[in-house]
Amino acid sequence: MRLVPIIIAVIVAAFMYFFVIERDSLLAFAASEDAAADATVVEVPEEAAPASDVVRVVAVHSTARVIDSAVVVRGETEAERQLDVLAETSGLVTSQPLRKGAFVEQDQIICQIDPGTRPATLAEAQARLIEANAGVPTAMARVDEAKARLEEAKINDNAASKLSQDGFASETRVASTQAAVRAAEAALSAAVSGLDSAQAGIQAAEARVASAQKEIDRLTVRAPFAGLLESDAAEFGSLLQAQGPNGAHCATIIKLDPIKLVGFVPETEVNRVELGALGGARLASGEQVRGTVTFISRAADPNTRTFRVELEVPNKDLKIRDGQTAEIIIAAEGKAAHLLPQSALTLNDEGALGVRVVTKDSEADFVPVSVLRDTTDGIWLDGLPEKADVIIIGQEYVIAGVPVEASYQETNE
Template identity: 75%
Template structure:
C-alpha cells in the first residue's frame, strides 16, 4: 500500500518542477491556447465576404511625341561602279608590252596589240576587187543605153510597118518582123539592165569585203573602254590571244572605283521609306565613314530573301575605298512622330501584337499597338501612339483593356 504515496509524491514533484523551473514555457503554452480560441471566435464574428478589388493601381508617365529622324539601317558592301573583262575579237600573237595590274588607264588607251599577219594583204585585195567592180558599172550603163536606143528604133520601124500595112503598101510578114525586132530589143534592154544591177551588186559585195578586212585590222588594237584600274596584267608579249566560239580572248580586267557604289538590301517593310536622292552614310569595316546619295532602288524583290537592292553613289577620288568592303549603311528617311519609352513598358495582347497600355481620359486601361523605330540606351522610340499619352510603365501586365485603374505618375525624362 506504499505505492500510492509514491505516485502522489512524483506528481507533486513534477508539478513543482513545471511551475518553478519551466514556468515561462507553461505560461506561453497556456496563452497560445487562449489566443487561438479568441482568434477563432473573432474571425468567425468579424471576417466579411471577400470581393474583387474594382480599381487596379498602376504607375504611369506623361509622354509627348517628338519628331525624330527615322533612318533605315542595312548591312551591305562596296561595289565597283563598273568592272569589265576586256576581250580580243580576233586571234593572233600579242606584240605590245604588257601593263601591270594596279596601273591606272584612261579611256581609249591602248592595252593590247596583235600581230596583223596577212590581214593587210587581204584588205588590199578587197580594195582591188572594189575598184574592179566600180569600173564595170560605166560599161554596163553604156550597154543599157545602147539597148534602149535599139528598142526605140525597133518601135519606130514597127509603127511605120503597121501604117503601111493598113494602106496596103506593106505585107503582114514585114509587120511581124518589125514586131519581133521590138521584142528582141526589149529583151536586150532587160539583159543590159540586169547586167547594170549585177555590176552595182558587185560593188556592194566588194565594199562589204573591204569593210570586213578593215574591221579585222581594227580589232588588232584593243583599247580601254573607260578610265580605271587594271585588276589583272594585260596579255604578255608573244602570248597567243585566241577566241573560243562566242567568247573573246582575254586581254585584261578593268574596274572603275570613282564613284564607288554602296550596295545594300532593304526589307520589304522598309523599302517604301527609301527615296531616290536620299542622303546616306556608311561605316566601313576599316572604320572609315563615307557619305553619298541613293541612286537606285530595285523594283523587283530578291525571290529568296524578299529584299530590294539599293545602290548609293559615293565619291572616291583618291581610290581609297576598295571593291567588296563590308559596310553598315544608314539611309536617311522622312522623320516620324515617336515616343521615347522604357523597353519594359512594352507588352503583348492576346493576339501577340506588340504595344503598350495607356490610361484613358476615363481612367480605364487601353491597349495601343505600336511600332518600334529605334532602340537606344535611354529607351525605345515607338510610333503609333497619340501625340500625348499616359503610358503605364508598371502594372501593365495585370490589367486588360476596359479595366479601371488608379495611376500614380512618375517624372518622365526624355
C-alpha cells in the first residue's frame, strides 16, 4: 500500500479546508500579528533614531608648497627656413637635375640655363660703352676750344671798347666784337651740352652692359642657403619660363638645422613665458629634445586668442623632421601649489572645476582650482589658500553649507 500519495492528499485537503472554510479566521490572525509588530516598533526608544544630518567625510590637512611651474602646450616642429628657388629668366635647362633629399651647400649650382644670344647682347652693350667713352674726349676738346674762343672774343671786345673811347675805333667794330663774344658764348654752351650728352650716353651704355651682365648671371640658379632638396631640380632640357614676378620653379630647399618648435600659448599663460627660457618637447616618436625660446608673438591669433611661441632646437643629424607633433614644455617661474589625489577634483553646479573643503565651522565649501601639473603622486593644484582641509572621500555627497564630520587621513608629504 502506498502511503505517500495518501499523506499528500490529506495535507492538500487540510490546506483547502482552512483556506476556504476558515478564511476569515486566518485573516483576523494575520491582522493581529501585524498590529503586534507595529506596537513593537513604536516602543523602540527615541535614542535609536538618527540624531542629526551631519555627513561623515574623509579629508586631509594640505599645505601649499612652491614647485617649478611650467607652461605646457601642444605644437609641432617647423623648418628653420623653407624656400622655393625660382629662375628669374627663361631658357632651356642644361644642367643635370639634383634629386630630392640631396644636401646642397650655400651658393651651390642647382639649375643652369642655356645662355642663347645673351653673350652677344652683352658684347654689343660693351661695344656701345666703348664708343660712348670714345666720344667724351672729343666733346671735352670742343668745350676747351669754345672756352678759348670766348676768351679771345672778350679780349677783342675789350680792346675795341677802349679804342672807341679814345676815338681810334668805330662803333661798327665795337658792335662786331660784341657779336663775336655772344657767338663764342653760344658755342661754349653747345659744347657743354655735347659733353653732357656724351656722358649721358656713357651712363646709358653702362646700364645696358649691367642689364646684359645681370641677365647672364640669372642663367645660374644657386642655393641661397645650405639645406635639403624637398623636390627634384628642374630636368635637363626642360623649359623654364619666367612669367610674372614669381619666376619659374627650379627646386625647393628646406633647412632643418636648427629646427623650430612652434606652439600656441593661451593668453592667460603667455606672460609666464620669457625669451631665452629653457624648454623641451616630447615628439610623437617618443624622442625628447631641448631648446630655448627665441620668439614670442605680440599679436594674438584672431580665431583662437593664442600667441605663437617658437623654440630653437639643435638638429645636427637632421633626425627631427618638419611637421612632427610635439608636446612642448616651457620653464616658468615657480608657484605655490597643493599636491592632492586626482579623485579629490569635482565640479560645482556651474561646471567649474574645484575641490570641497572643510571650513572652520565644520561645513563643506567649494573652492575653484586650476591644474598646474599631473604626476604619478597626484596633481598639483593652484587656487587654494596656503593651508586647507580638503575632502578626498565623500565630496560628491555634500554641497556648500552642509555640516560635515571629517576624519583626517595622513598625507605622504
